[in-house]
Amino acid sequence: MTPQPLAGIRVLDFCWMIAGPLTTRLLADLGAEVLKVESMARVDRIREVGVQPSPPHAETNGVFNDCNVNKKSIMLNLGVPRGIELAKALVAKSDVVTSNFTPDRMDRWGLGYEHLKPVKPDIIVASLPVMGLKGSKSSWRAVGNGVVAMAGLNAHTGFPGREPFGLGTLLSDFTSPYLGALQIAAAIHHRNRTGEGQFIELAQYEATIHLLDTELIEYTVNGDTPQRAGNSSRNYAPHGAYACAGDDRWIAISVRDHAEFVALCRVLGLDDLAKRPGLETLEGRIAARNELDAAISARTASMDDWALAKALQAAGVCASPVENVGDLVNRDPMREGFLEEIDHPAGISMLLQHEPITWNGDRLPISRAPFLGEHSASVYSELLGMDDDEIAELAAEGVIS
Amino acid sequence: MTFPLSGVKVLDLGDEPVAFASRLLAGLGADVVRVEHPGGDWLRSRGPFVNGEPGLERGLAHILYNAGKRSVALDCESPAGQSQVRQLIEQAAVVIAPLDVPAGLRDILEAGAFAAAYPNVGLVQPVFRRNSADTATDLTAVAAGGQMYLNGDPADPPNYAAGNLAYKQVSLAASLAAVTMVMEAAAGRPPGRVEVCMQEAVMWTTIQTANENYAYWGQRSPGRHGLGSVSGQTIFLTADNKYVSLYHHPPAFLPFARWYAELFGDDQYTRAPWDDDLYRMKHGAEIVEITQRTCGSMDRLTLIAEAQKRSMLCVPVQDVSDIAADQHLRERDFFQRVRIEQLDQELEVFRLPFTTSAYEAAAAPPPALGAHTEEVFREWCGAASPVEARR
Numbered sequence: 001m002t003p004q005p006l007a008g009i010r011v012l013d014f015c016w017m018i019a020g021p022l023t024t025r026l027l028a029d030l031g032a033e034v035l036k037v038e039s040m041a042r043v044d045r046i047r048e049v050g051v052q053p054s055p056p057h058a059e060t061n062g063v064f065n066d067c068n069v070n071k072k073s074i075m076l077n078l079g080v081p082r083g084i085e086l087a088k089a090l091v092a093k094s095d096v097v098t099s100n101f102t103p104d105r106m107d108r109w110g111l112g113y114e115h116l117k118p119v120k121p122d123i124i125v126a127s128l129p130v131m132g133l134k135g136s137k138s139s140w141r142a143v144g145n146g147v148v149a150m151a152g153l154n155a156h157t158g159f160p161g162r163e164p165f166g167l168g169t170l171l172s173d174f175t176s177p178y179l180g181a182l183q184i185a186a187a188i189h190h191r192n193r194t195g196e197g198q199f200i201e202l203a204q205y206e207a208t209i210h211l212l213d214t215e216l217i218e219y220t221v222n223g224d225t226p227q228r229a230g231n232s233s234r235n236y237a238p239h240g241a242y243a244c245a246g247d248d249r250w251i252a253i254s255v256r257d258h259a260e261f262v263a264l265c266r267v268l269g270l271d272d273l274a275k276r277p278g279l280e281t282l283e284g285r286i287a288a289r290n291e292l293d294a295a296i297s298a299r300t301a302s303m304d305d306w307a308l309a310k311a312l313q314a315a316g317v318c319a320s321p322v323e324n325v326g327d328l329v330n331r332d333p334m335r336e337g338f339l340e341e342i343d344h345p346a347g348i349s350m351l352l353q354h355e356p357i358t359w360n361g362d363r364l365p366i367s368r369a370p371f372l373g374e375h376s377a378s379v380y381s382e383l384l385g386m387d388d389d390e391i392a393e394l395a396a397e398g399v400i401s
Numbered sequence: 402m403t404f405p406l407s408g409v410k411v412l413d414l415g416d417e418p419v420a421f422a423s424r425l426l427a428g429l430g431a432d433v434v435r436v437e438h439p440g441g442d443w444l445r446s447r448g449p450f451v452n453g454e455p456g457l458e459r460g461l462a463h464i465l466y467n468a469g470k471r472s473v474a475l476d477c478e479s480p481a482g483q484s485q486v487r488q489l490i491e492q493a494a495v496v497i498a499p500l501d502v503p504a505g506l507r508d509i510l511e512a513g514a515f516a517a518a519y520p521n522v523g524l525v526q527p528v529f530r531r532n533s534a535d536t537a538t539d540l541t542a543v544a545a546g547g548q549m550y551l552n553g554d555p556a557d558p559p560n561y562a563a564g565n566l567a568y569k570q571v572s573l574a575a576s577l578a579a580v581t582m583v584m585e586a587a588a589g590r591p592p593g594r595v596e597v598c599m600q601e602a603v604m605w606t607t608i609q610t611a612n613e614n615y616a617y618w619g620q621r622s623p624g625r626h627g628l629g630s631v632s633g634q635t636i637f638l639t640a641d642n643k644y645v646s647l648y649h650h651p652p653a654f655l656p657f658a659r660w661y662a663e664l665f666g667d668d669q670y671t672r673a674p675w676d677d678d679l680y681r682m683k684h685g686a687e688i689v690e691i692t693q694r695t696c697g698s699m700d701r702l703t704l705i706a707e708a709q710k711r712s713m714l715c716v717p718v719q720d721v722s723d724i725a726a727d728q729h730l731r732e733r734d735f736f737q738r739v740r741i742e743q744l745d746q747e748l749e750v751f752r753l754p755f756t757t758s759a760y761e762a763a764a765a766p767p768p769a770l771g772a773h774t775e776e777v778f779r780e781w782c783g784a785a786s787p788v789e790a791r792r
Contacts, residue, residue: 022608053614062615066612067608136728139709145629154644156563156564157552157561158560163644167552167562170610171606179425182576183429187757193587194403198757198759202754202755209735209751212563212721213565215721218461233561234449239561248624250550252545252561320545323544325611327547330616333532351614354601358598
């Protein structure tokens, strides 16, 4: 069994969509008990939007399942006063409270940090707003694609002289969770040492700016605004995606020094280029970039991307097929271990992604995402001592609902 | 201010792919000691540089990713250097290993040998692909993890995005692993060894737009979407020739349709069948057309102010000059000036995104090459100098 550093930690999780739920998924994977608070009045949209098997089922959305494995789901309507009371009773039994609403939402419910501290003095409250709680644009709304756009990733991606490109992944939704979980784990460590809780704010906008490489510091230090550079690099050449045999098949090749350049030329049968003076240095290869790219493409066009990547890696050159999800699921050996095939109670099987880590060689355990409200009865009974009648009554009154 | 990792010793033997991991740990208060070759390493020697002039203290990647760390200069290829590295490892809570392990560190960082020699020290090790000796740069890792295939226009080659995103993703996973290993050790359990896989870390970023179940359930392999994402075009041009990101979140479509009616006297989009999510999805081209017409009718500032007022998800597509000029970030003290002694210069940099009621991340200078060699051996090993520590 892998270590469970967060075993014994209970997280009351008001997050929805992607960035928030993935934050608490990371905590759940590491052993925390995460109670996902849901309500018919506010169903997590990601339960509804995403890939589904045929025929679709309310509980089998692939995206939702990846974002919410290892959690429990409880129903709680925060739109009624009794719901807020129950929320506070659950806070008293929890270590961490998480949310990712617009800044003042938890305060308006009476569930802000200042409201919760008297309930549980060492509580850790974490909020992942888009813009942050302070600042003139704190009320701005955006989801992943907007956060990525504000943070500069679109503007600096694409080809020179063309429009900024959209990214195929809404990056901030997959990077903010790590920074959020990192801060929460550090806060738990701090609480264990000192007995102090804290309020954590992770502004997704600021977090996503850190995905840039040196572009922003180039501007603040040197006043330069780097232009879109297509697939080229200032540090490596050749560097790019080259078309291979087949439909939309590409190989990514990245050459770090002259020895690797010579190895690349050998594998591709470009011996003249390997010997040509002037290409020993990065500057020389960058100056000859267009010619080198054309020569490489002419060779790769008839080659199999997988076979070529293997030959190049064997020769010490960084290379990989530009894999699509079909490759990752059906061809790449990475599926073994990383993608867990589970039998879902809905009568289908599906894949779930593990954490990209192994601990002492083992994967962290994984269990399917909870059904809507699946754990209401057990959680309210175990944590708040409610009996079945009481729970049924509150359900009928629209509180546990 | 109390930083949560104050007093935690992290030995940074990492290379570029994991440089951001130890930078994050330093931002949380850890004492991060970076071991560097006396001649300086790749992060110091790669451009761009301060004022465009190369130099081991002038690399902007070094200034960015090594901020807040201390630097010890050791030659890990020499027996003396290896012995010194071993002494530092003994004192560390966690060691961050490099993706490309230099020959001189191979025996030390070999998993079994490390576990036997240092049972109380956590080891975080990046790999490119699991069970493989292949290595990678950021480009080949984003290609291997399924992310690069999704970027750009369908008519173009897959596009390499800005930002060293594979390095970032593996660093994020590594930093979280490091903190939880510290927690294991604090609980009196051996922290063990965590292997972080770049290819898997990159695939994690495709959970939404190219979920593995698209392929598993036999439906399709999502491709490139040009000016948008899987949910349609999101990037539009405004009247002053600037770009915005505008995503029609379903609850915000009606406010948009009403605004469109006000602007252009056409109110058909405020009614059925346009109130139906699926109908709009099927008529995406028309939605793009009316969105572009709206965006093209006013300047960017006005558009965003009006759209945000209507609860729409509309923000600027910013380049770094826009970000640096953003008053919101200035009000949040995101940009800070740090003095870099070795350059005798003060530079404007930016802090980490960590703001809590207990501490606030502050921008920090990077270390001069080897500046802390004596100091670290004295503090960590109780030795007067690395030479004495070796005895």
